[in-house]
Amino acid sequence: MATCNNVKVLKGNVLYTPKFGELKVIKNGYLVVQDNKVVGVYENLPEEYKCSEVIDHGDKMIIPGFVDLHFHAPQLSNRGLGMDKELLPWLETYTFPEESKYSNLEYAEKAYKKVVKELWRYGTTRSVLFGTIHKDSTNILMDLLAKAGLGAYVGKVNMDRNSPDFYIEDTEKSLKDTEAWLEETHNKYDIVKPIVTPRFVPTCTSNLMKGLGDLAKKYNVPVQSHLSENQGEIAWVSELHPESSFYGEVYDNHGLFGQQPTIMAHCIHGNDAEIELMAKNNVYVAHSPHSNNNLSSGIAPIRKLVEKGVPVGLASDISGGHAISMTSIMAVSAQVSRLKWLEMNKEYAALSAPELLYLATKGGGGFFGKVGSFEEGYEFDALVIDDENLADLNPRTLEERLERYIYLGDDRNIIERYVAGKKVEEPNF
Numbered sequence: 001m002a003t004c005n006n007v008k009v010l011k012g013n014v015l016y017t018p019k020f021g022e023l024k025v026i027k028n029g030y031l032v033v034q035d036n037k038v039v040g041v042y043e044n045l046p047e048e049y050k051c052s053e054v055i056d057h058g059d060k061m062i063i064p065g066f067v068d069l070h071f072h073a074p075q076l077s078n079r080g081l082g083m084d085k086e087l088l089p090w091l092e093t094y095t096f097p098e099e100s101k102y103s104n105l106e107y108a109e110k111a112y113k114k115v116v117k118e119l120w121r122y123g124t125t126r127s128v129l130f131g132t133i134h135k136d137s138t139n140i141l142m143d144l145l146a147k148a149g150l151g152a153y154v155g156k157v158n159m160d161r162n163s164p165d166f167y168i169e170d171t172e173k174s175l176k177d178t179e180a181w182l183e184e185t186h187n188k189y190d191i192v193k194p195i196v197t198p199r200f201v202p203t204c205t206s207n208l209m210k211g212l213g214d215l216a217k218k219y220n221v222p223v224q225s226h227l228s229e230n231q232g233e234i235a236w237v238s239e240l241h242p243e244s245s246f247y248g249e250v251y252d253n254h255g256l257f258g259q260q261p262t263i264m265a266h267c268i269h270g271n272d273a274e275i276e277l278m279a280k281n282n283v284y285v286a287h288s289p290h291s292n293n294n295l296s297s298g299i300a301p302i303r304k305l306v307e308k309g310v311p312v313g314l315a316s317d318i319s320g321g322h323a324i325s326m327t328s329i330m331a332v333s334a335q336v337s338r339l340k341w342l343e344m345n346k347e348y349a350a351l352s353a354p355e356l357l358y359l360a361t362k363g364g365g366g367f368f369g370k371v372g373s374f375e376e377g378y379e380f381d382a383l384v385i386d387d388e389n390l391a392d393l394n395p396r397t398l399e400e401r402l403e404r405y406i407y408l409g410d411d412r413n414i415i416e417r418y419v420a421g422k423k424v425e426e427p428n429f
């Protein structure tokens with residue numbers, strides 16, 4: 001029999017998406033949480049939980065916490081700047097110079113405090129982050145996330161070719177530093193974990209990629225990188241790796257494409273063979289539409305990817321993308337999906353509000369395990385949303401309120417955040 005030990009009950013309008021396209025709405029419902037996990041969502045509070053305190057959120061909405069599958073933490077200062085170039089010159093001109101500053105630990109600490117505060121502010125309860133090539137500053141970022149109580153995978157970046165003198169590693173040192181860092185961090189925190197992070201094929205030699213694939217396996221950690229983002233990048237990869245018939249196969253040949261849980265950012269221009277290999281290897285796509293717009297990269301075929309069985313989540317891709325807010329990313333995902341619908345002869349329908357909520361929560365949350373939903377056994381990550389300022393003179397259904405929150409909402413609508421069962425307050429650093 002259930003007891004009220006470590007139980008909390010939240011009352012309010014509960015919305016979540018057990019499946020892509022399926023929205024559950026429980027008006028004035030009861031969300032029961034025990035320890036760090038969801039017990040269930042009920043229209044009437046079951047007798048056995050009546051001993052527990054009920055936190056009443058009235059007419060507010062309670063939704064799962066947001067998941068950002070791809071965010072370059074050291075690019076925070078570049079947000080909203082340098083959108084005049086495509087990917088490769090953009091990296092050379094703006095990105096590598098900024099990231100190289102993170103050899104300075106004082107700079108890193110100041111900047112990473114801002115990153116963590118911003119994640120908290122926008123209700124991004126779980127994120128998958130790139131750091132820089134510097135192991136010590138990457139450790140600072142992990143410490144700050146753990147202190148703040150936010151969940152994350154964080155990567156020390158690896159790059160040993162086609163990179164500027166001031167921001168490049170020697171292959172052996174890159175692998176040695178990465179192993180030392182994995183050793184230090186893979187069991188250090190509860191919900192902050194390391195992820196192996198070859199930047200992308202153009203900046204990683206075969207020896208480095210192979211070594212990183214081996215380390216991911218040895219320490220049983222996941223992998224993240226970039227894939228099929230830009231036409232110039234794809235042409236360069238086929239010159240560098242004529243032995244592979246498409247870009248994703250290069251990662252696969254080096255043990256980096258689903259041999260461990262894997263996220264690939266962008267995946268805009270992949271051919272059918274690449275999509276098929278992603279589906280077969282359960283490789284996640286981090287869909288980053290603001291970035292893809294800003295850098296003129298293109299529009300990823302999200303519904304096609306989902307229909308082919310590829311797992312998809314949403315991502316800011318700071319600072320290719322300028323917005324951390326997942327509602328902003330949901331809105332632009334909807335907009336570009338309408339352009340994609342036109343571009344692909346109206347074959348693939350645009351994304352709906354319930355589909356967008358799924359992608360922003362359970363879609364990316366799957367990478368963390370049972371995260372991003374209020375189904376039984378899911379880790380309790382949640383946001384309490386006060387959307388009163390978005391109301392008009394007409395009565396609105398909860399489905400309409402969700403849709404409008406996606407388009408008009410911002411951080412001011414988020415009044416409480418929970419991660420893995422704990423209420424998280426604004427970081428005090």
Ligand code: GUN
Pocket residue numbers: 072087091095199200226229291317320
């Ligand atoms: N490909 C390799 N590095 C990067 C990066 O920092 N941002 C984006 N958008 N694409 C990349």
Ligand code: FE
Pocket residue numbers: 070072226265317320
């Ligand atoms: Fe990126």
